[in-house]
Amino acid sequence: xxxLIEMGKKAxxxxxxxxQLGTNExxxxxxxMADSLIANTKNIIIENKKDIENAKNNGIAKAMIDRLMLDExxxxxxxxxxxxxxxxxxxxxxxxxxxxxxxxxDIVQERVPLGVIGMIYEARPNVTVDAAGLCFKAGNAVIxxxxxxxxxxxxxxxxxxxxxxxxxxxxENAVQLVSDTSHEIANEMMQLTDYIDVLIxxxxxxFIKMVVNKAKVxxxxxxxxxxxxYVDKDADLDKALPIIINAKVQRPSVCNAxxxxxxxxxxxxxxxxxxxxxxxxxNVQVRGDExxxxxxxxxxxxxxxxxxxxxxxxxxxxxxxxxxxxAIKHINKYNTKHSESIxxxxxxxxxxxxxxxxxxxVYANASTRFTDGNEFGFGAEIGISTQKLxxxxxxxxxxxxxxxxxxxxxxxxxx
Amino acid sequence: xxxLIEMGKKAxxxxxxxxQLGTNExxxxxxxMADSLIANTKNIIIENKKDIENAKNNGIAKAMIDRLMLDExxxxxxxxxxxxxxxxxxxxxxxxxxxxxxxxxDIVQERVPLGVIGMIYEARPNVTVDAAGLCFKAGNAVIxxxxxxxxxxxxxxxxxxxxxxxxxxxxENAVQLVSDTSHEIANEMMQLTDYIDVLIxxxxxxFIKMVVNKAKVxxxxxxxxxxxxYVDKDADLDKALPIIINAKVQRPSVCNAxxxxxxxxxxxxxxxxxxxxxxxxxNVQVRGDExxxxxxxxxxxxxxxxxxxxxxxxxxxxxxxxxxxxAIKHINKYNTKHSESIxxxxxxxxxxxxxxxxxxxVYANASTRFTDGNEFGFGAEIGISTQKLxxxxxxxxxxxxxxxxxxxxxxxxxx
Numbered sequence: 001x002x003x004l005i006e007m008g009k010k011a012x013x014x015x016x017x018x019x020q021l022g023t024n025e026x027x028x029x030x031x032x033m034a035d036s037l038i039a040n041t042k043n044i045i046i047e048n049k050k051d052i053e054n055a056k057n058n059g060i061a062k063a064m065i066d067r068l069m070l071d072e073x074x075x076x077x078x079x080x081x082x083x084x085x086x087x088x089x090x091x092x093x094x095x096x097x098x099x100x101x102x103x104x105x106d107i108v109q110e111r112v113p114l115g116v117i118g119m120i121y122e123a124r125p126n127v128t129v130d131a132a133g134l135c136f137k138a139g140n141a142v143i144x145x146x147x148x149x150x151x152x153x154x155x156x157x158x159x160x161x162x163x164x165x166x167x168x169x170x171x172e173n174a175v176q177l178v179s180d181t182s183h184e185i186a187n188e189m190m191q192l193t194d195y196i197d198v199l200i201x202x203x204x205x206x207f208i209k210m211v212v213n214k215a216k217v218x219x220x221x222x223x224x225x226x227x228x229x230y231v232d233k234d235a236d237l238d239k240a241l242p243i244i245i246n247a248k249v250q251r252p253s254v255c256n257a258x259x260x261x262x263x264x265x266x267x268x269x270x271x272x273x274x275x276x277x278x279x280x281x282x283n284v285q286v287r288g289d290e291x292x293x294x295x296x297x298x299x300x301x302x303x304x305x306x307x308x309x310x311x312x313x314x315x316x317x318x319x320x321x322x323x324x325x326x327a328i329k330h331i332n333k334y335n336t337k338h339s340e341s342i343x344x345x346x347x348x349x350x351x352x353x354x355x356x357x358x359x360x361x362v363y364a365n366a367s368t369r370f371t372d373g374n375e376f377g378f379g380a381e382i383g384i385s386t387q388k389l390x391x392x393x394x395x396x397x398x399x400x401x402x403x404x405x406x407x408x409x410x411x412x413x414x415x
Numbered sequence: 416x417x418x419l420i421e422m423g424k425k426a427x428x429x430x431x432x433x434x435q436l437g438t439n440e441x442x443x444x445x446x447x448m449a450d451s452l453i454a455n456t457k458n459i460i461i462e463n464k465k466d467i468e469n470a471k472n473n474g475i476a477k478a479m480i481d482r483l484m485l486d487e488x489x490x491x492x493x494x495x496x497x498x499x500x501x502x503x504x505x506x507x508x509x510x511x512x513x514x515x516x517x518x519x520x521d522i523v524q525e526r527v528p529l530g531v532i533g534m535i536y537e538a539r540p541n542v543t544v545d546a547a548g549l550c551f552k553a554g555n556a557v558i559x560x561x562x563x564x565x566x567x568x569x570x571x572x573x574x575x576x577x578x579x580x581x582x583x584x585x586x587e588n589a590v591q592l593v594s595d596t597s598h599e600i601a602n603e604m605m606q607l608t609d610y611i612d613v614l615i616x617x618x619x620x621x622f623i624k625m626v627v628n629k630a631k632v633x634x635x636x637x638x639x640x641x642x643x644x645y646v647d648k649d650a651d652l653d654k655a656l657p658i659i660i661n662a663k664v665q666r667p668s669v670c671n672a673x674x675x676x677x678x679x680x681x682x683x684x685x686x687x688x689x690x691x692x693x694x695x696x697x698n699v700q701v702r703g704d705e706x707x708x709x710x711x712x713x714x715x716x717x718x719x720x721x722x723x724x725x726x727x728x729x730x731x732x733x734x735x736x737x738x739x740x741x742a743i744k745h746i747n748k749y750n751t752k753h754s755e756s757i758x759x760x761x762x763x764x765x766x767x768x769x770x771x772x773x774x775x776x777v778y779a780n781a782s783t784r785f786t787d788g789n790e791f792g793f794g795a796e797i798g799i800s801t802q803k804l805x806x807x808x809x810x811x812x813x814x815x816x817x818x819x820x821x822x823x824x825x826x827x828x829x830x
Binding site: 016019020099101102103105107114115197198213216218220236239242243245246247250332350354355356358359360361362363364365366367369370371375376377387388389390392393402403404405406407408409410411412413414 | 434514517518522635651665769773778782784786791802804807819822825826
């Protein structure tokens with residue numbers, strides 16, 4: 001039996017200790033964790049093979065099994081991720097602002113760790129290492145609860161990291177894994193408000209929605225991406241085509257893949273047939289509004305539902321608009337506030353789009369696929385926040401902090 | 416019948432318009448709102464009298480009625496609050512950071528409004544004006560839902576602000592009041608995730624807990640304050656005494672009032688009798704642990720429950736500790752992470768206390784009563800956050816913002 005409250009107490013105690021560590025101590029520990037992963041490669045692969053065997057026996061899809069699989073390269077990759085986190089600036093101790101009040105109090109607002117972070121996630125075992133590394137860099141203790149498909153891998157990875165910490169004289173309770181993968185334990189974890197400061201769910205949209213609905217612990221919502229690419233009348237169409245293809249097909253299952261194309265009417269007739277062909281060549285099914293179907297009759301008529309849907313698949317829907325204002329209105333209505341891109345060479349159009357689109361990341365002339373902690377330069381990423389509270393967009397170590405006001409006086413009382 | 420969804424749509428549309436306003440346009444509108452309040456003084460007092468009458472008929476306590484009451488001075492005060500908000504820097508459009516990625520993308524992280532803010536609050540009608548002013552300054556539309564005790568006052572105040580906006584040519588839907596004070600409407604508002612970005616409850620601890628439990632809209636929790644003052648062995652006792660008295664009795668019902676005193680054993684015997692007498696002179700009931708009772712036998716023995724309790728009353732509990740470490744451990748165990756203060760002339764002790772105490776605001780040699788938006792210099796305040804996500808401590812206009820990443824490229828696709 002897992003005692004989550006006991007784990008919560010250990011995490012709180014560890015979080016106090018982590019809050020006292022200097023940057024070098026934390027970085028040395030992260031390097032030690034990276035070395036330990038590599039040194040433990042053989043063992044990790046043995047444990048991972050058990051998960052792969054179970055997955056095969058349970059008839060899990062090949063693509064899923066590939067995501068589960070750890071080999072020497074992938075373990076090196078995880079270690080490299082930890083080393084990148086070392087190279088990032090330490091957010092802790094940074095002073096955001098400081099001033100003196102009318103009463104003569106000196107106030108500084110300092111970045112401090114959040115405390116204890118809970119991660120509930122599905123499938124890929126690398127999340128175990130990425131999350132542990134980023135949480136540790138920001139001085140947080142983490143309680144990890146991965147899915148049952150990766151349980152053997154997660155246990156050996158967490159043990160490896162914990163042993164590395166122990167060897168270097170830092171409390172191993174900075175990283176704890178919940179080895180029980182039952183729903184009951186997950187539910188209990190979502191209610192652990194006395195011990196977990198923030199809960200971050202990672203996985204499918206359905207999974208995240210379930211956690212958001214059940215949890216009492218404050219949540220950072222990640223995930224859903226109904227991303228648009230708008231091709232303006234002044235677009236360089238030689239840029240537009242590869243950007244749309246990249247955003248759609250490079251990895252269609254992820255949240256920053258493009259799901260919709262919005263075309264200005266002035267370029268639609270010239271551009272859409274080429275775009276349709278290129279998408280077809282990449283096995284993408286194209287749906288569209290009436291005007292799109294009028295231009296390319298093979299396009300499947302889209303329903304109102306299509307505009308809301310995140311396909312996560314080789315499907316895209318095309319909408320033709322009269323002007324930029326209509327494009328912005330359409331995108332702001334149907335998007336999930338994740339990532340949107342305008343393709344244009346027009347200064348005023350790019351400025352208006354970036355100002356008026358409501359999303360975590362707004363692009364001019366680039367693929368939406370760049371919304372990613374690594375691409376942003378955050379080392380690993382803990383997830384991509386699609387909410388407006390606390391953090392928005394890719395979250396790195398910086399987003400795993402809060403602030404504390406330190407106020408110095410010399411006897412002030414309030415009038 | 417109130418149509419909350421219709422109000423939500425109007426708020427969203429207004430929030431888009433507010434996002435396009437410049438600082439001067441917003442400041443002029445705030446000044447206009449301030450002038451309109453003063454110009455409408457007579458009318459506001461007439462409507463407020465209805466609330467006062469109702470309160471008297473319903474046998475509501477005198478202290479509550481006083482908080483409800485609006486006179487010329489208080490209306491001037493609300494207008495003055497709006498003018499202070501004008502004088503604050505505009506958080507919108509500020510660039511938090513910017514860099515160029517490996518792929519050659521230029522990223523800036525810009526401060527933008529949260530969007531639509533919901534406020535659910537009890538009693539005092541000035542919250543209507545304070546919240547509207549701060550939300551507006553940060554470019555947010557606000558939906559206000561005050562308590563039934565102040566409904567006539569809230570309606571006339573919201574109408575005054577809306578008319579001021581209309582006169583100056585800004586959408587009056589920037590400020591909307593839910594004139595139905597039923598629980599059903601409040602519940603519906605808490606589930607309005609499609610239209611409200613953030614919900615901020617203000618009121619009693621019980622009220623806030625209820626909202627936190629029921630709401631599906633992301634919440635910023637405000638309120639609970641079990642604040643401690645630790646008197647170190649190296650304290651200047653001439654500072655300690657007035658600070659404790661101020662923090663306890665200046666306004667015992669508020670969240671930043673002191674509820675506990677922690678005394679270093681070396682000064683306890685000398686200091687506690689004086690402190691006890693001063694508290695008694697101020698009609699404060701003193702409870703304490705065994706060691707405190709041993710020093711002053713009139714002190715009432717405290718139970719375990721006492722250490723957790725926010726009295727909001729003329730009661731305080733005293734704990735005697737062996738050293739600073741024990742004091743910190745005690746405070747971190749029982750506090751609500753609101754405001755804590757150390758009284759000491761010792762450099763190392765103040766440094767350790769400020770570093771190791773987990774709270775929104777940590778003081779050296781000052782009263783906890785300064786944890787307040789006005790005292791911090793934020794003009795009005797929207798509440799004091801006691802959570803770690805998004806905002807911590809007093810919240811002004813700055814805390815009513817989020818960020819958006821703006822990414823400029825020239826055709827980048829992801830490898």
